[in-house]
Amino acid sequence: MDDQDRLQYVRMCMKETLRWMPTTILGAVPHAVTQDDIYNGCLIPKGAGVLNNVWSIHMDEDRHPEPRRFNPERYRSDILSLGDSASSGDPAKCDQFTFGAGRRICPGIHFAERSFFLGILRMLWAFNIEPVLDEAGEPILPDLDKLTKGFVCMLEEFPAKITQRSEVKKAMVM
Numbered sequence: 001m002d003d004q005d006r007l008q009y010v011r012m013c014m015k016e017t018l019r020w021m022p023t024t025i026l027g028a029v030p031h032a033v034t035q036d037d038i039y040n041g042c043l044i045p046k047g048a049g050v051l052n053n054v055w056s057i058h059m060d061e062d063r064h065p066e067p068r069r070f071n072p073e074r075y076r077s078d079i080l081s082l083g084d085s086a087s088s089g090d091p092a093k094c095d096q097f098t099f100g101a102g103r104r105i106c107p108g109i110h111f112a113e114r115s116f117f118l119g120i121l122r123m124l125w126a127f128n129i130e131p132v133l134d135e136a137g138e139p140i141l142p143d144l145d146k147l148t149k150g151f152v153c154m155l156e157e158f159p160a161k162i163t164q165r166s167e168v169k170k171a172m173v174m
């Protein structure tokens, strides 16, 4: 983790992955309001259930132009940790909402960030990850809008070719 500040592109990929494919697509945990509330002129009555629609926030063209394009450059100048971004107090600037928001935000966010960052780093260090080619030699790419169903989702399974980057690394991994 000491190298984190020098690995900004990995941090950008991590944040863009969380934005582009928010596994907790509808906030994972439903909530209810404890008293009547008025939001944008609409009454939300006491007891009403509310969901954090993470997908629509992350796919909002105004926040993220061309939202279905995986583009880590969106986070080029973002050096905040996930936790710092979430607690910055300005939802318009918050990097992503995959861990929720507000008082009940996921308390595992710091642990998850470090694990995710290390996981990406180790995979990039050890493996080449490429598309599988079809009979005509064309890459078989996943359909970016084919997601698994449910409250927690991800891309449907797709083929990929994963090989060790070198014999030395192979010996260390195996």
Ligand code: HEM
Binding pocket: 023, 024, 027, 028, 029, 052, 098, 099, 100, 101, 103, 104, 105, 106, 107, 108, 109, 111, 112
């Ligand atoms: C990529 C990994 C993770 C994701 C995407 C994630 C996402 C979430 C989300 C969306 C919520 C609901 C937040 C809300 O109600 O607004 C939540 C709650 C929670 N998460 Fe995570 N989480 C992750 C990892 C972890 C880890 C590693 C831990 C513990 C070490 C953890 C512990 C919890 C707990 C205890 C809650 C309930 C908090 C409460 O209701 O006050 N999570 N998480």
